Amino acid sequence: MINQFAVTVRKETGFAVINTDGYVNNLGGEKIAEAANSLITDGTNKLVINMEKSTVVNSIGISILIEIIERLQEIGGKLVFCNLTKTIAKTFTIMGLTQFSEIAENEEQAIAKL
């Protein structure tokens, strides 16, 4: 597994989109958390995480995504994931992440769900 991970952030009015690229493990998860926390601190509480370029999420990745969801819950925010592979979508569902966040087919639909 190539140990490289990239995050790009696009801020829009009232929400932001985080694009991930790579394996969501310890390193990748930390980068997503860093980007999300910085947006939340700046007052953005509606987030889309576009995982089109991430095909694997491990247990630490799940743990970190749960942290982000909980932090948004505390401030009445919302998180929508989009462009998930079938495996990741299934994992999020069985692990219960979808009870407090949503999954959308693509970015447009995700933004519509915010």
Next chain:
Amino acid sequence: MEPTAPDVNIDRLLFCLSGLGEMSVEMTQNPNPKSNMRTILRMALGTFAISKGAIFQFTPETRQLTLLTARGLDDRPINLSLPDAAWKFFHSNDEPLDYETITKAPALIRLADANAQYMPDLPKTLWIPLMIRGQFFGLLMLSEKFDRTPYDPTEVELLMMIGRQIAVTLHNHHLHFQLSLKVLELEQLHDISLAINSSLNRNHIIKELVNQAVSLGNARRGIYMAYDDTKQEFEIAAVCNYTYWPIGKKIPLEDCWLSRVVTKATGEVFDNPMEIPAELDSFNCLAVPIVNRERVVGVLSIYDKEEGLGIGQFSDGDKQLLQALAGQAASSIENARLYELATVDGLTQLYFRRHFEMRFAEEMRRAKRYGTRLSLAMMDIDHFKKFNDTYGHSTGDEVLKLVAQTIKKSIRDEIDIPARYGGEEMLVLMPETDVDGAMKLAERIRDAIEKADLPGPNGETLHVTISIGVATMPLHAEADQALMEAADKALYKSKEGGRNRVTLAEANDVTA
């Protein structure tokens, strides 16, 4: 199509299994205990989608649970003290603890009461004791799951497995740490042994031994006492960080706090400050005997174990280490004693003529090879025969000792070579020393002896003087015998010139 319930369970179990696999890799590959525990906790929380968790490690010495890592708690150090009831509870229970037990078991209520400032924040849905073979290593504390569903029995069973793995990992880190310390100690011991074994000077060995014992044992001070079996008496031979303690002080065995080290011939820890003399100003002591051929020849003792900013306790490990050091030192001290017997005159503690001549030849070769100067001072006590006849041989011996001690105090330790050459004739060989340096040293010795008081047999104060001749290679001679003759001639001139003086050989004294 939505997955059916059994499919969800299987998928979830599969995800758990992959999480467990990741954890086992992390546990075996990460050597850093702090980041290791942090990663494992996160993996465990992610594997079971749990919001908050914490890993506490149990420290038996302080009976505390120390927070190693947490998720979802404020980032602050937490130490939970374990009351007796809670300590017994954890040592006799390896079952998972649910919310009911955590909040209602009497022993755990005691734990909560004793640590009231921390308890509200701690996760309390499920506690997994970290145990190996009945030994308690800590606690894995977990909150409810993210989706608020209760833990099912399979998940609890898997978390118990993780708990055992965490305990094994903590235990391994502890063993690894202990092993690293041991390796460090053994490396030090090896270095010290080399340093001690490379010397044949007993005083140097003993001084080095005390200093190294203090450093190796992490102590503040140390003393080496030689023990005389026939007189049943100790003599202080070297000290470390005791400025007021007199070298040479003698203490009878029965009056010494270390007597049981000699009688038992084993290492002893003295924990009670009342057992240690008040003037040593120490709380505890570790002492080991120096044993040679089944006889105690000395006792090495170190005082006040350093621990953080205070005083700790000497452990069995410290005792073993010091005993190992004492074992190494015993043969070095004995070798040095035998070497001294073979090379040093018992009365004056100066080298014998035979040993001096060997060293002289070596230094002459060295000086020629490197083109350096080599000086020789030959000295003779003025009117020694008359002195002996007037005051007796024992006073004569005292004069010899006084002159020898004065010479030893004046010369450079481990560089200049002093010797008793004949009855009252003494020599000092000075490597890498020119005429000026040699004349200064000779004059210093002459002056010190002239000024020294010597108690006479009838209570009177006696004085002696010496005459000295100095010669330097290559100015006065280029071979050892010739240099000796040049110094001898210069000494003769001092005698002829009225004694109590230093004379430098003349260039025309050169005979070789």
